[in-house]
Amino acid sequence: MRTFSDLTVVFLLAVISLPRAANAQTETLTYTGNPFTEATFGGNLSLSEAYAPMMDAGTIVLSMPLGDNLNDVFVTPESYAFQGGGPASLYLGSATNPYIGQFRNVATFEFSTNATGMLTQWNVNITGGIFAGTNSPSSAAVTLGMSGDTFSAGLSTPSCAAPPGVTIPCYSISESNISTPFSGAGHWQQTIAGPAPEMDPGTAGAGLTLLAGIAALVTSRRRVAAKNHRDLS
Secondary structure, X not given: OHHHHHHHHHHHHHHHOOOEEOXXXXXXXXXXXXXXXXXXXXXXXXXXXXXXXXXXXXXXXXXXXXXOOOOOEEOOOOEEEEOOOHHHHHHHEOOOOOOOXXXXXXXXXXXXXXXXXXXXXXXXXXXXXXXXXXXXXXXXXXXXXXXXXXXXEEEOOHHXXXXXXXXXXXXXXXXXXXXXXOOOOOEEEEEEEOOOOEEOHHHHHHHHHHHHHHHHHHHHHHHHHHHHHHHHO
């Protein structure tokens, strides 16, 4: 019995040290920029001022956590959403922009990380809207970088040519806080969600098969030893 117990302990220690398969984990990157320091409004100033955000802010959801020691790597998120721009804010979300993939609608996400997967540098560019095939173009755009952020949004229609004193729906917003590199950069909160890594099913099955083989081998040897003992008697 002692031989079997010792082998079992050795086996269990070996299985514990075997590689484990990572379950699906996601990472949410929540961005909060610094307040904008420059702003230019046009069209209906009441609308422009009401729709203008104080800073860039939003979330990016990744299908897996960022890796360690990334260097200017482009990633494709599961989803993203940034705020601001009134009705044009829908162009800043992957779930709300119906024109993704069309003319001038782009979204790029470039990241660098340290040895523990924490963000150290980034370059995010999101532009969405209706730019062609209409006499009422509208759009919104966000850029995030190490020198600061920018935001722009607007709507233009033929009615914007109305005489002075007539309320128009058109507006334009342009904001930024560009400054010395790194001093104008905003802040990220990184949150990983999902189950912890677990034993790979294939590894577990192989381990059980190995344990059964060890048990059979030990049992066989004990039978042979018992037979030889009887023969000697």
